[in-house]
Amino acid sequence: MANKREFKKYADALGSSACEQMVYVYDTVENVDKDKVAQAIEKVLCAVTSAKANADVTFDKGVKAFSNLGEYSKAKKDFYRQLFTKINEDFYAQIDEALKLFNEAVPEDIKKENIVATK
Secondary structure, X not given: OOOHHHHHHHHHHHHHHHHHHHHHHHHHOXXXXXXXXXXXXXXXXXXXXXXXXXXXXXXXXXXXXXXXXHHHHHHHHHHHHHHHHHHHHHHHHHHHHHHHHHHHHOOHHHHHHHHHHHO
C-alpha cells in the first residue's frame, strides 16, 4: 500500500465486500449454518479492526538516536516495511480463516450448483 490511509481504505473495502456476501448468503440460502456465518462475519470484522488499529503504530525513535539522517530514514523505512508486511500477513490469515468457516456453513448442494454455474 502507498500509505496508511490507502491501507485502511483497502482493509475496509475488502472486509465490507466479504461481509456483504456473507450476509446475502445468510439471508437467502436455505439450510445454511447461520451460526457459522455469523462467526465468519465476526472474524472478518475483527480482522479489519485489528489491521486498522495496528496500522496506527508509529516509529518511536527520533533523528537524534542515529548518527545521521540517512540512517534514521533507512531505519524508519525498514520499520514500516516490516510492520505492514506483518499486518498484511495477519490480516490475510484472519480473512482466510473466516472464509474457511463460511465455506463450512454453506450446504454441499449449493456449492455444487455454484461450481456448475461458473463453468
